[in-house]
Amino acid sequence: MNRRAPKEGLHPRNRFRDGYDFEALVGCRPALARFVGPNAHGNTSIDFADPAAVKALNQALLGHAYQLHDWDIQPGALCPPIPGRSEHLHHLADLLASGADGGLLPRGSDTAVLDIGTGASCIYPLIGAREYGWRFVGTEVDAAACAWATGLVAAHPEVSELIEIRQQPSAVQCFKGVVRAGERFALSMCNPPFYASAEEAAEGNRRKRQNLSAKKRKGGTRRLEKAAGHAARQGAPAGRNFGGHASELWCAGGELGFVQRMIFQSAKRPALCEWFTTLVSKGAHLPRLTHALRAAEATDVRVLEMAHGQKQSRILAWTFRDRRGE
Numbered sequence: 001m002n003r004r005a006p007k008e009g010l011h012p013r014n015r016f017r018d019g020y021d022f023e024a025l026v027g028c029r030p031a032l033a034r035f036v037g038p039n040a041h042g043n044t045s046i047d048f049a050d051p052a053a054v055k056a057l058n059q060a061l062l063g064h065a066y067q068l069h070d071w072d073i074q075p076g077a078l079c080p081p082i083p084g085r086s087e088h089l090h091h092l093a094d095l096l097a098s099g100a101d102g103g104l105l106p107r108g109s110d111t112a113v114l115d116i117g118t119g120a121s122c123i124y125p126l127i128g129a130r131e132y133g134w135r136f137v138g139t140e141v142d143a144a145a146c147a148w149a150t151g152l153v154a155a156h157p158e159v160s161e162l163i164e165i166r167q168q169p170s171a172v173q174c175f176k177g178v179v180r181a182g183e184r185f186a187l188s189m190c191n192p193p194f195y196a197s198a199e200e201a202a203e204g205n206r207r208k209r210q211n212l213s214a215k216k217r218k219g220g221t222r223r224l225e226k227a228a229g230h231a232a233r234q235g236a237p238a239g240r241n242f243g244g245h246a247s248e249l250w251c252a253g254g255e256l257g258f259v260q261r262m263i264f265q266s267a268k269r270p271a272l273c274e275w276f277t278t279l280v281s282k283g284a285h286l287p288r289l290t291h292a293l294r295a296a297e298a299t300d301v302r303v304l305e306m307a308h309g310q311k312q313s314r315i316l317a318w319t320f321r322d323r324r325g326e
């Protein structure tokens with residue numbers, strides 16, 4: 001079998017930057033075999049428009065790279081692209097290392113992370129616990145997603161001591177209702193809901209689906225994969241392949257509203273996290289968010305650009321270090 005083309009621009013520690021080794025992946029997860037074949041460019045790949053193929057690939061990647069052999073996706077929920085989610089964690093590890101003595105990467109359970117909106121997939125805690133040994137509290141507002149994530153943690157004894165899932169009772173709260181008195185985290189992280197309403201999410205879904213079928217007609221699976229990856233990063237359901245329940249996809253005010261609330265709420269408990277961070281899918285939201293951070297008197301604000309191939313995304317990070325009396 002051919003190896004797939006390398007993924008340009010991924011972080012040096014990203015285990016998937018040399019492309020997928022389908023032979024090894026199938027060896028780890030034989031059920032993947034029936035989905036693997038040559039794409040329009042003659043490279044070995046899968047059909048990224050087929051949800052069963054995408055799920056099988058995710059299971060193989062998590063099994064092979066992280067020895068997480070019992071991962072599954074809640075029917076209809078978002079199927080997160082594994083290379084992109086691990087990319088996010090590597091950039092956060094660098095952020096923590098930037099403040100450490102000698103720039104050492106933090107490893108082990110002394111590093112506590114709050115993952116806001118962990119989703120049914122529990123993807124950041126699972127990868128982060130395996131990759132760096134960090135301890136996670138994953139919060140989730142959707143009861144069914146919360147139960148699914150809890151089941152995934154229980155199914156993986158190698159990480160179950162490191163991950164705790166807590167249900168957030170209010171969709172407009174990020175910290176209140178889930179963090180305990182005196183609790184402290186090295187960082188909070190989040191992949192926020194993107195759309196501002198169910199209608200907008202449905203419209204986004206329709207457009208993405210159109211996009212995917214146009215790309216498939218024009219350019220074969222490689223381009224299709226790019227479109228699907230883009231759609232998934234946006235938190236969009238992307239038609240039949242990536243799914244997505246309502247609460248995953250939208251919240252009051254969309255991404256901008258969600259992150260503005262997070263900033264406001266973080267300023268009320270500045271000592272909770274050394275770094276507060278969130279993914280920002282839409283670069284155009286940054287000026288208003290950095291303005292909100294100035295108003296909140298954050299003492300350091302960073303934008304961590306993540307670019308791989310033509311994909312562009314960023315993590316917004318802020319701290320109240322040196323200002324935290326509480």
Ligand code: SAH
Binds near residue numbers: 141
């Ligand atoms: N972290 C996962 C899921 C991201 S989708 C991934 O990257 O794939 C965003 C998730 O946030 C959804 O599961 C949604 O239900 C949840 N969510 C929305 N508002 C929330 C809130 N205020 N607190 C916790 N979770 C929330």
